[in-house]
Each structure stands twice: as C-alpha cells, then as structure tokens.
Amino acid sequence: MRLLNSILLLAASSLIGMSSASYVTEPRQISSRHASFPKNNFIIEFSGSNAEADKKKLTSLLEDKFSDTTLTFGRLFNHDLMKGVTIQIGSKDKEDSPSSQSAASEEEQEELMNEVFKAVSESGLVKNIYPIVPVEGPNTEVQVLNEEIDIGKISPHVQTQVDRVHKELKNTGEGITVGIIDTGIDYTHPALGGGFGEGYKVRLGKDYIGDNYGYNSTVPEPDSDPMDSCPASTGSVGHGTHVAGIIAGKSANFTGVAPDVTLGMWRVFSCYGLTSNDIILDAILDAFDSGVDIISMSLGSFNGWPESPMAAVVERVIEKGTPVVVSAGNDGKLGAFTSGTPSVAQGALSIASFDNTKIINNVFGVKGSSETFAYYDSNPKIGDMQNGQLVAGDKNVGGDADACDVSTIPSSVKGKLALAKQSNKCTLSQQAINLGTAGAAGALLYNYDYAIPSTETVKIPFISLSDKDGEALLTMLKNSQNVQLTFDGKEEIRDAPTGNTVSWFSSIGGNYELGLTPNLAGVGGNVPSTLPQQLGSWGMMSGTSMAAPGVAASVALYLKQFSGNDELSTPAYILEQFQNYAYQAVHSHDDPNIETPFSQGAGLVQVYDALTxxxxxxxxxxxxxxxxxxxxxxxxxxxxxxxxxxxxxxxxxxxxxxxxxxxxxxxxxxxxxxxxxxxxxxxxxxxxxxxxxxxxxxxxxxxxxxxxxxxxxxxxxxxxxxxxxxxxxxxxxxxxxxxxxxxxELPIYSNGTPLLTNSSEGQGGQIPVWGANDTYVYDRRANNGQPRFVITLANPTAQIASPVYNSRGRKIGDAFVDLEYMARTPSAGIGYTATWDGKYYPYFFNLRMPLPLPVLPGKYQIGLDALKWLGDKDNDNDREKWLSPVIQVK
CATH class of the missing domain: 2.60.40.10 (Immunoglobulins)
Known part of the structure; x- marks a missing residue:
C-alpha cells in the first residue's frame, strides 16, 4: 500500500450507478467563487408521450419502494421534443425532515442512488437518465473601448462579406428573429433598441436564473425580464449584451451583422456566470416554442460525445427545421478533440474562431519621433510600464540568447527599460526575471505577434513587441544613446498580425465519433460590440462565443434572402451552402499551408457568396x-x-x-x-x-x-x-x-489509474492506495470508509462496466451500473471517482436484476472494463480491462 496526496482527488466527480445506455457524465470543476452545486440531481427523460402522467406513475412507484427516501421533483419537460422531469434524491433523517440530504453520508447517498435509479430504469417509463451538471459561462476577458476609437473601423464585416450584403443586396435581416441563450442583455442600450417587448428590437425571452445563482444560492429565481444589470464586482463582463450587439447592434458608428433582425434573449447565466444543463434545456425548448428562426448559443461543456442531453435536444430542434448555431469552444490549447457539447450535436453549425484583421493596440512613443509602437501587456498585475530610457538588455542584444544569463546583461539596465529579443535558449519569463534581477525597471521582449503571459515570478512590467518593431527600436539604440519612451495610455487601430487565421484558443475537432466539428468559422478574435452601460457600453472580446453570433446573424441574412423558399432554407442546406463558399485560412502567416478542417471546419463564412x-x-x-x-x-x-x-x-x-x-x-x-x-x-x-x-x-x-x-x-x-x-x-x-x-488500439486509462483508494482522507491529507498484491479490508460495521476507485482517461470512452468477481474468479454481477459517455481528461483537468458500497447487481439468465444485493462476507475483486474508443459494446475484445486488488468484505 502506498499514499496518494489528497489534492489529486479534489473536485473529482463522484460517479454512481445508472441505467445501461442512459447515463452521460460531464465532470466539471466549478469556480471556487461559486456556491456549492447541489448533488444527486437528475433529468429523467420519459419514453411516453405524457410527461405529467409518467411523472405521477414514477412518483407512485418510487414512494412505494423507497419510503425512507426524499424525492423532490422539479422542472417538468412536457414538450414534443423532450418529455421528462428533474428529480433530487435524498435520505430522510430520523425526524423525516425533507431537507435531510446532508444527514446521509456520501456512501449512503451513492448506495441509495444505485438502488433508486436501477428501479427507475427498470420501470419501463424511462428513456434516458442524465445527471444535472453545472455549466460555467465562457471565461471571457473584455477590453473596454476608448470613446475616441471609431468602432466601425474595426468591424470584421469586410472579412465575411457582410458589408457587401448590406450595401449591394440591401439585406439587413428585417423580419427574421434570432433567439439567444446567454447571460441576459442590457436592452436599454441605445444600440440595442432601448427597451424590451412589443415594438422593440429585443422582443422575446425571459430570465431563467436570476442574479445571485451560484453566489449564495443554487436556487434559480426566474422572471419574465432578461435584463443584465450585473455590476463589475460580480465578475460579469456583459457576455450576452456583447453577443446581441454582434448580431443586431445599430448606432451611428457601429452596425451588427443583421442590424434589423428581432432578438429574443433567454437568460441562463447569473451575474456569477453559473447555470446547469437542465436550465439550458428549458431555455432551448422555450426559444423553439416562441417561433424564433435561428437559435444562437455561445456556451458548452468539455465533452465531445453527441449523446449529451444538450446535444440531443439541439439535434431535435434542428430536425424540426430551426438552425442552431453553437460555439465550438475555447479549449484549443488542450489539443485535438476539444470541441464541446452541444456544438457536437448532429446538424448544428459548430463554429470555430478566426482573428479579426484589425486590432486595437496600446501604443507607446519615442521622444523626438512621430512613430508609435504597438505592444501587448504581458504582466498587467504588476502595473503599467512607466516612461523611461531604453537600453540594450544584453551585451549582444539581438542574438539568440538575450538575457538568458544575468552575466550577459549590462549594468546600464539598472532603473532603465531593457530591450531583448525572444530566445530559444531560455523561456521568456526567465529573460524577464533576469532583467529584473539586474535592476531593470521594465522589460520589452520582441519577436512576438501576440500577448505572451508571464509567470507570477516576473516582478517587473513586461511587454511583448513584434519582431519588426523590436528591430526598429534596436536600430534607434544603435544610432542614439538617449532613446526615451513615453507610455501615455494611447490606443490605435492596427492590422492584426494574426488576422484571417484561426484563433489560438479555438477548439480543435473532431467530435468523439470522428465527425467534423467545428464545421464552419466566424470572426471571434478581437471583436467589438456593445456592453451593458454600467460596464462601459462598448468593448472588445475574443472567443468562439463571438464567432457563433456572427454566423447566426449571417444565417438570418440568408433566411431573409430566401424567404419563402423552403427547399433552400432547411438547416442542412444552409450549413452546406455556407460551407461550399467559405474562405480557407493558411496555418499561419509564416506557414502558407492550408489550415486543417479539424481547426477551421469549412473555413470562414463568406456571406455574400453564400447568398448569391x-x-x-x-x-x-x-x-x-x-x-x-x-x-x-x-x-x-x-x-x-x-x-x-x-x-x-x-x-x-x-x-x-x-x-x-x-x-x-x-x-x-x-x-x-x-x-x-x-x-x-x-x-x-x-x-x-x-x-x-x-x-x-x-x-x-x-x-x-x-x-x-x-x-x-x-x-x-x-x-x-x-x-x-x-x-x-x-x-x-x-x-x-x-x-x-x-x-x-488507443489506451483509455492514464496516469497509472484506475487506483483503489479509500473514501476517507487519511492523516496529513494522504490517501492510501492499494497495490495489486495488497488486500483492502472493508468492514461494513465500522465507519472506516468504503473502497473508492480513481480514474483518469487518456482517451474518451462510451462505457465502463464494473463486474464483481468472487474468490473463485466467477462473475456474480456488477458493482455499478455502467458509466457512460465520459470525456477524456486534459492534463490540467479533473478525473473521476466511483465508490463501492459492498453491493452488486446480480444476473439471472443473462439479465441484470433491477435491485442490488449485499455481497456475503468474503473476498472479491472489481473490474473496470472500459470500452475502447469506437469499440463494439458486445465485443469483449474491445475492452480495456483493469482488475482491482482483493477486497475483503466483512
């Protein structure tokens, strides 16, 4: 037995038994600023046609079988596209208090859920069972725009041919309605119509969440008003208002993609950026019922399986004829297969991000020169760069090892601003640290076309410059010993060095079934739009969140152009037409090879061509x-x-x-x-x-x-x-x-998992891990914790089976009901845990029985048999198998 630090297990999602072919897991670590997300909440999807009647039948069945259980039914989905109900399960305490969930131990709760949901799945009433999971809003930073900036000059409309649609086709989307599912909207903004309801631009929608969800409560406070009045102190950036402006904003110097469409806003995120998948489902269905022509969703979760509940409902909406446009995700830094749900839904327009060709840069000047230099602040937490004299940051500045060694940094940097070139001999943070150690007041590192974040160990202001600007400054240094830089907070519109290429953050496909997602792209890098007035009115954001509404509005222009032509207006035809005429980006401006479709889909929408x-x-x-x-x-x-x-x-x-x-x-x-x-x-x-x-x-x-x-x-x-x-x-x-x-042939498990641990944390934060030759003693009479399995996944799996073997090696049943549709674990992500309660689901003539039985005292082993990627569930050779150490049950 060895010890595992408990920090490795923090926030791991606890997986419990569920019905076969019905359980979709979406583990998610929510921000520490959020209230604790409620456990043991589920969406029950019925197989019948009357959700109200099926709910009554299910209630009666469960109350008869589980008299010691508190069953709280919530949201009812009695819709043609979704028949179901949400349910929270808890154990009654000794006083039969209905708020007794906390009274039961985690192990007791898991045992209860295994029993309840097996009964549910065997009832004949249920089609699917999904966990209710938290969904965080996109983590988007905002750059509030200076009022002196002409916002119209940084619009991406030329990139996407929207300017030609407005000018040549006189098409601004009038008569089309776009439904947005997001954080709400400041509809009092002059560019968004100034009001809400009949006669205004923002005519439809509601608030499903309230302001405080996720802060001091996880109880939604819905109302009929989708207003976003969140102050900056909550961390809100006005995401939904920004999205709405991209679609339909209209002012003297700013025009959205489809400025004359009607908007609907279904607010699903609170001021604190949290919601849950059942709330999103309700909003999708309500938007569909309201008759919107398009649904735009800039949200999602890290899971590439199309079987998630959000993806399933999106697919059904599309099948009914309403196009749904979804951001693919901002997890490009995590490599391939990072497209999120529900963008992976069959038929959805799954949207990647291209960078705007224009960007607003901070600039500094040089005394005695009219030239300005663009820069990116790579260490904003330290403070702004101050005016000062520029000096060489290395005795051989401009070489391949600038400032990599403190000994090569001249003493003249003390109290000055030091210039150095990016090195491949050491990290940029090390260069900045060394310059700080030598006494520099600030560091300017060149050969970068984008912001380079520093580490916390860099203690001086640090900015990134392009190679061209760095060389120009170096030439000035060679010609003068007194180059004075001035930083006065000015901004200028510049050509973006990464313009018209795929944004670095944009998620990479495909989905877990190797479908092509993303399948199309919009402009999402450095996009100007509206902000709630309390947050500055106008701002720049980046993300596939900005690309998706631009494409949704492009679809609105298309529907306006072909109004009345049903054959050319199906979701499938629209997607194909935009794909047919998209613009393909090169990999980078330094690499002329074409970017992979796994990153850009068909490419950037060219709206005029698609319409003509x-x-x-x-x-x-x-x-x-x-x-x-x-x-x-x-x-x-x-x-x-x-x-x-x-x-x-x-x-x-x-x-x-x-x-x-x-x-x-x-x-x-x-x-x-x-x-x-x-x-x-x-x-x-x-x-x-x-x-x-x-x-x-x-x-x-x-x-x-x-x-x-x-x-x-x-x-x-x-x-x-x-x-x-x-x-x-x-x-x-x-x-x-x-x-x-x-x-x-790819492995499923990673990082030495699965591991057998204990559900109770040991002394000093250490958790014991049992090796193959160890024996885990589980005494059900003692309160010493239950066997717990820790899992991380190198690759996704559609199912993990859990056979229980007795001391003779004979399979007697399953420890859990199958765990299904699990995402791969990114390097910085969390894993999964499953706790065994000493019970098993027996088989009778190859049929698994609905209720678990306690195992007899004795020695057992539990298998975790993961279905290989794209494997056949009925082929035992398509399993990656792991067998636990011996568990002696008393």
Whole structure:
C-alpha cells in the first residue's frame, strides 16, 4: 500500500450507478467563487408521450419502494421534443425532515442512488437518465473601448462579406428573429433598441436564473425580464449584451451583422456566470416554442460525445427545421478533440474562431519621433510600464540568447527599460526575471505577434513587441544613446498580425465519433460590440462565443434572402451552402499551408457568396473516420440552381495534419496540438464537370490516406475544390478529414489509474492506495470508509462496466451500473471517482436484476472494463480491462 496526496482527488466527480445506455457524465470543476452545486440531481427523460402522467406513475412507484427516501421533483419537460422531469434524491433523517440530504453520508447517498435509479430504469417509463451538471459561462476577458476609437473601423464585416450584403443586396435581416441563450442583455442600450417587448428590437425571452445563482444560492429565481444589470464586482463582463450587439447592434458608428433582425434573449447565466444543463434545456425548448428562426448559443461543456442531453435536444430542434448555431469552444490549447457539447450535436453549425484583421493596440512613443509602437501587456498585475530610457538588455542584444544569463546583461539596465529579443535558449519569463534581477525597471521582449503571459515570478512590467518593431527600436539604440519612451495610455487601430487565421484558443475537432466539428468559422478574435452601460457600453472580446453570433446573424441574412423558399432554407442546406463558399485560412502567416478542417471546419463564412452563388454541393463535408471504420468512397451531388452553364475542374488541396499524441506509450495528447504535413490523395470519378442550369451530377471521391505509422494516429484533412472555369461562378470547396489508425488500439486509462483508494482522507491529507498484491479490508460495521476507485482517461470512452468477481474468479454481477459517455481528461483537468458500497447487481439468465444485493462476507475483486474508443459494446475484445486488488468484505 502506498499514499496518494489528497489534492489529486479534489473536485473529482463522484460517479454512481445508472441505467445501461442512459447515463452521460460531464465532470466539471466549478469556480471556487461559486456556491456549492447541489448533488444527486437528475433529468429523467420519459419514453411516453405524457410527461405529467409518467411523472405521477414514477412518483407512485418510487414512494412505494423507497419510503425512507426524499424525492423532490422539479422542472417538468412536457414538450414534443423532450418529455421528462428533474428529480433530487435524498435520505430522510430520523425526524423525516425533507431537507435531510446532508444527514446521509456520501456512501449512503451513492448506495441509495444505485438502488433508486436501477428501479427507475427498470420501470419501463424511462428513456434516458442524465445527471444535472453545472455549466460555467465562457471565461471571457473584455477590453473596454476608448470613446475616441471609431468602432466601425474595426468591424470584421469586410472579412465575411457582410458589408457587401448590406450595401449591394440591401439585406439587413428585417423580419427574421434570432433567439439567444446567454447571460441576459442590457436592452436599454441605445444600440440595442432601448427597451424590451412589443415594438422593440429585443422582443422575446425571459430570465431563467436570476442574479445571485451560484453566489449564495443554487436556487434559480426566474422572471419574465432578461435584463443584465450585473455590476463589475460580480465578475460579469456583459457576455450576452456583447453577443446581441454582434448580431443586431445599430448606432451611428457601429452596425451588427443583421442590424434589423428581432432578438429574443433567454437568460441562463447569473451575474456569477453559473447555470446547469437542465436550465439550458428549458431555455432551448422555450426559444423553439416562441417561433424564433435561428437559435444562437455561445456556451458548452468539455465533452465531445453527441449523446449529451444538450446535444440531443439541439439535434431535435434542428430536425424540426430551426438552425442552431453553437460555439465550438475555447479549449484549443488542450489539443485535438476539444470541441464541446452541444456544438457536437448532429446538424448544428459548430463554429470555430478566426482573428479579426484589425486590432486595437496600446501604443507607446519615442521622444523626438512621430512613430508609435504597438505592444501587448504581458504582466498587467504588476502595473503599467512607466516612461523611461531604453537600453540594450544584453551585451549582444539581438542574438539568440538575450538575457538568458544575468552575466550577459549590462549594468546600464539598472532603473532603465531593457530591450531583448525572444530566445530559444531560455523561456521568456526567465529573460524577464533576469532583467529584473539586474535592476531593470521594465522589460520589452520582441519577436512576438501576440500577448505572451508571464509567470507570477516576473516582478517587473513586461511587454511583448513584434519582431519588426523590436528591430526598429534596436536600430534607434544603435544610432542614439538617449532613446526615451513615453507610455501615455494611447490606443490605435492596427492590422492584426494574426488576422484571417484561426484563433489560438479555438477548439480543435473532431467530435468523439470522428465527425467534423467545428464545421464552419466566424470572426471571434478581437471583436467589438456593445456592453451593458454600467460596464462601459462598448468593448472588445475574443472567443468562439463571438464567432457563433456572427454566423447566426449571417444565417438570418440568408433566411431573409430566401424567404419563402423552403427547399433552400432547411438547416442542412444552409450549413452546406455556407460551407461550399467559405474562405480557407493558411496555418499561419509564416506557414502558407492550408489550415486543417479539424481547426477551421469549412473555413470562414463568406456571406455574400453564400447568398448569391447558385451552384450547390451536398454533403458539405466528408468524414472518412479512422482506418478500421473508413468509408473510402463518398458521393457528392453538384446541383446547378442558376440560369447559366457552370464548369469546374476538381482538385485536392491538402491541409496540415495533426499529430495528436506526445508519444506512442502514454498516448497523452499534445497540449497544444502539434501539426505536420501528412496529406491524403484523392481519386475523382470526374476530373472536369460542365453542368447546364437545373441539372445535377454525382461525383464519387475516393480517399487514399497518408501512409503514416498507424500508431501515431495522424489526423489528416484537406479540401476538395471545384475550381470554377467561368468568371461569374466562384470556386466550391468541401472539407474532408480522417484518422490513420485504429482508435480501438488507443489506451483509455492514464496516469497509472484506475487506483483503489479509500473514501476517507487519511492523516496529513494522504490517501492510501492499494497495490495489486495488497488486500483492502472493508468492514461494513465500522465507519472506516468504503473502497473508492480513481480514474483518469487518456482517451474518451462510451462505457465502463464494473463486474464483481468472487474468490473463485466467477462473475456474480456488477458493482455499478455502467458509466457512460465520459470525456477524456486534459492534463490540467479533473478525473473521476466511483465508490463501492459492498453491493452488486446480480444476473439471472443473462439479465441484470433491477435491485442490488449485499455481497456475503468474503473476498472479491472489481473490474473496470472500459470500452475502447469506437469499440463494439458486445465485443469483449474491445475492452480495456483493469482488475482491482482483493477486497475483503466483512
């Protein structure tokens, strides 16, 4: 037996037994500033057509079987798209107090839930059981804009052709309604109409959450008013108001993408940025019922399985004909397979982020010169850079090891502002630390085109500069010994060095079933828009949260353009049309290779082209899956909806590839992703096409994946391009993606887990861990903790089974009901825990019984058999198996 520090287990989600094929886990560590999120809350989805009647039947069944249990029913979903109810389960205390959940131990609660939900799942009433989980709002920073800045000059409308739609097509979205599910809105803002209700721009919606949810309470306080009046002291940044402005803002110097649409706002996040998935579900259904034409959602959770409840309901809304646009997520730094739910829902427009081509930069000047220099504050917590004299930060400044050694820093830096070049011989933080140690008053490090965050150990102001500006300052130093810098807080609009490329934060696909998400992109990096007036009225934010509403508003322009044409207005057709005419980014301005579809989807929306080009290709993208499940040949249908002959040449434009894993032993993800140049070849049934108006033609495409080592699981991609041979017709592109290798060969467990530990923390924060040759003694009569299993996942799994074996090695049943649809564990993320109560679910003629039985005293072992990625649940060879040490039960 060894000891494990308990900090490794903090905030791990406790998994309990659930019905087979119904339990979706979404572990989430919520911010410490939030109130404790209630446990043992679930969404019960009924299989019948009358939720009210099924609720009564379920209540009667559970009250008869569990008289010592408190069952609190909450939200009722009696909707065509969702029949269900929320329920909280607790144990009654000795006085039968209904607020007795805290009176029961964690182990007793888990035991109770195992019994209750097995009964629920065997009742014949239930289709799915989902845990109610917390969902945090996007962690978005805001840059309040100076009133002197002309906001219209940094609008991304030229990038997305929205300017042409407004000017040439006279289309501003009038008559279309966009429903937003977000943090609320300051509808009194002049650019957002000044009011709420009939006759105003913001006409629909409600508040599902209240201001204080997550602060001192997790009880929603709903009302009919979606107003966001949250002060800055709550941490609120006005996310929903910013989103609304991107869609429909309208003022003298600012125009949203669709400035004349009608808005609805369903507020689901409190001032403290917390909600839960059941609240979001209710808002989605209400927005759908209100008759909105589009739903825009800038929210989500880190889980790529399309089976989550939010993704499932989004898919149903889309099937009913309402497009749903969802931000893909801001977890790009965590590598591949980071697209979140519900953006992974089948049919959703899953949106990546491109950077704006314009940016507002802080600038400083040089005395005696009219030139200004843009910079990024990399250490804002220390304070602003002060005016001062610039000196060289190294005796050989401009070399490859500037300031990496204190001995090479001249004494002249003391009390001065030191200039140094980024080094590949030491970290930038070390450079800044060394300059501070040598006495510099501030550090200017160049060769960066974006903000470089410093560590807490950097104790001086530290700014990042571009290579061009750094070299210009270095030239000034060579020509003068008295270069004085002035920092006066000025801002200027500049060309963004990363403009029109995928934002660094944008989540990378695909989903866990290898579908292509994201599937489209909008501008989300450095986007100006409205803020609540108490927070400054105007500001800049970055995130896929900003990209999604821009695309939602683009869809509004599309629906306006084709109003009354049902054939061209289905969610599937709209997505395909925007994909057909999207702009593909290069990997970076230093790398001209095309960015992978796993990062940019089909590319950045080109709204004018999508609205004016008649030829159409379906499907809009292709997923070739992995090598084992590959469908090498797909059929594309090109339809000419125009009135002139079109002609194309077919090409294969390969993109950069992704090397998802650090090595072929641990198979831990590269965080951030690592890219390569492994491309696929394509065979086309036709190399050229000439098509008359009103005609269609099928094109078969066959992939030849790159011949890379299957153990590397290279993620390849590219774009099938129909190169137009006529001036009036634009090129059409269809993204494709696939994986070389068999996903079933990837390990599921990581970091030496599963581990057998104790549910009670030991002395000094140490938790014992039992090894393979140890015996865990579990005395049910003593209060010494229960066996607990700790799990981290290198890769996602759709199911973990938990067979219980007796001392003769015979399986007698299951310890838990299957754990399902579990996300991979990022390097900085939390894992999972499951506690065993000494009971098992027995089998009778291969059928698992609905209620658990206590095991007899004796020795047992518990297996945790994880289904391999894309494995077959009915194939025992598709399991990664782990067997616990012996557990002696008394």
């Amino acid at each position: 080009q008649a030829p159409h290709v379906s499907p809009g993208h292709i997923s070739f899956n992995d090598t084992i499940n590959i469908e090498k040949t797909h059929t594309l249908k090109l339809t000419n909806n125009g009135d002139s002959i079109v002609s194309y040449q077919l090409l294969n434009n390969v993109s950069v590839s992704i090397e998802p894993y650090k090595d072929t032993n641990s198979y831990l993800f590269n965080e951030p992703a690592k890219f390569g140049l492994d491309g696929a070849k394509m065979r086309f049934s036709k190399k050229t096409i000439k098509l008359s108006p009103g005609k269609s033609v099928d094109i078969t495409v066959t992939v030849i994946p790159p011949s890379t080592d299957p153990k590397l699981h290279i993620m390849y991609g590219g774009f099938i391009t129909l190169k137009s041979q006529t001036k009036q017709t634009k090129d059409i592109t269809i993204p494709y993606a696939g994986v070389v290798g068999d996903q079933r």
